[in-house]
Amino acid sequence: MMHSPADADGAGAAGDRHESGTATRPRPGGMPNILALDGYGTSRPPEVPLRYRLSSNENSYPPLHPVVEAISAAAASPNLYPPLVPFALAGRLAAVSGVDPKNVWIGAGSVAVLEQLIRGFAGPGDEVIFGWRSYEAYPIIIGAAGAVPVPVPLIGHDQDLAAMARRVGSRTRVVILCNPNNPTGTALSPVMLRTFAAGLPADCLLILDEAYREFVPAQSAFDGTELIRSHANVAVLRTFSKAHGLAGMRVGYAVSAPAIIDVLARVALPFTVGRMAIAAASASLDQHTEIQAQVRETVRERDALIQLARGLGLPVSASAANFLWLSFGSDSGAFTDRCAAASIGVRCFPLEGVRITVGSAQANAAVAGVLNEYAGVLDR
Ligand SMILES: Cc1ncc(COP(=O)(O)O)c(C=O)c1O
Structure with a gap:
């Protein structure tokens, strides 16, 4: 026979397991602090899809x-x-x-x-x-x-x-x-x-x-x-x-x-x-040769963006990966909003910085545009 939640909250073993009247769903077991863990990538996707997806360090080349x-x-x-x-x-x-x-x-x-x-x-x-x-x-x-x-x-x-x-x-x-x-x-x-x-x-x-x-x-x-x-x-x-x-x-x-x-x-x-x-x-x-060529191009584009950001006086790290890191601190949200306005999705770590994946030539040009514009605003 099936028991209703009301039955389970009654007496006996079931009643011992749950605070009265509250337990109507399974609770994560084993680890006492499982609900204290931050979920992975819990930020919401943008309401309007963005043109350039530079938030997950994906490879932007078409598949071979x-x-x-x-x-x-x-x-x-x-x-x-x-x-x-x-x-x-x-x-x-x-x-x-x-x-x-x-x-x-x-x-x-x-x-x-x-x-x-x-x-x-x-x-x-x-x-x-x-x-x-x-x-x-x-x-x-x-x-x-x-x-x-x-x-x-x-x-x-x-x-x-x-x-x-x-x-x-x-x-x-x-x-x-x-x-x-x-x-x-x-x-x-x-x-x-x-x-x-x-x-x-x-x-x-x-x-x-x-x-x-x-x-x-x-x-x-x-x-x-x-x-x-x-x-x-x-x-x-x-x-x-x-x-x-x-x-x-x-x-x-x-x-x-x-x-x-x-x-x-x-x-x-x-x-x-x-x-x-x-x-x-x-x-x-x-496909080693083709992949090496793609990697070389990504590295070239990354280094060009780093050089641009440095030249503009922006807080860019010496990234050796397929992304840029700009430690904007409390300005991270504002910079992310500017990227979104240019239809670029980036990864914002509030109060810390912004990570931007190196993308297609077009996407990188759009990023360069936002960097230039943002540095211009800071200068004013
Ligand atoms: C540092 C690092 N390790 C591991 C991973 C996981 O990669 P995957 O599970 O796709 O191999 C990522 C993904 O972004 C990463 O940034």
Whole structure:
């Protein structure tokens, strides 16, 4: 027999579980503070769709034809589960990274692999350190795992590795470094990264989130997989969402020691990386030359916008990613409104700054227009 909510609020076990007269829906279980977590990207979409979508660090290039063909071919068998573990793609990624396939784990976007890492290595009471501000999913994922988020303030636009190292204690299970950092765009130097990894206790996992690594200038670029060879406690995260332009397909991966990959294999939900996603990523690996050309163009456009903003005296960071960061502080909302008026959607972090994805040439020209206009207003 079904019980009405009124029945459930009555006596007995059900009555003990709910305050009288209030509990008519399931409550989030497990973590006591789940409703205290900020949701991801909770800002509302604009009421009028904007012409340029520069708020999510997506790739603005049209998809490459062979990639679309591979997706179409895979779409012909939606009745079949994808492989439980995409071994063929893992093999290719291992070859690209110069590691063994048993060092690679693929997930439905790098954020899914990050979630598996946190769930696998941090539980209630464990601390996870990360710079702040950084990728907004970090505190959500850590909190949802019941672990304790430990944000360490940036120095200016940069992650403060010295302060993060000092914060490591007996309860620290994981440290996340975002290189380059989202949303400020700055990259950590190879020397700093090597020193930080060497100083971390061996039982503490270091996650190096390299979602934007393809956009880092060659002279300061660091390949985190270098650390895998010397450290058993490092996991590098990579994605097909940015340089490869496959954000909608959801493919990301970790490169790490086999013991860490083994934990990921245990906590991951089965069959989350679909056939079309696997096919798209695999086909995209064949398009290396075209993707490199797109990345070069994005970098060129980014650097031109940074130079423009600097020349105008605007507070722009030295971004090494596919976006700009302007630390407008309390003016962030006003600048965002100006962008919206020019039909440009950007990501506003109220009182902190504004992140603008490098888009098409047309979109970037529109951004340049707003920067010029805004600097003109400030001058008056
Ligand atoms: C720093 C960083 N890491 C990870 C991700 C997640 O990327 P995906 O899950 O699409 O691979 C993003 C997405 O914007 C990001 O900015």
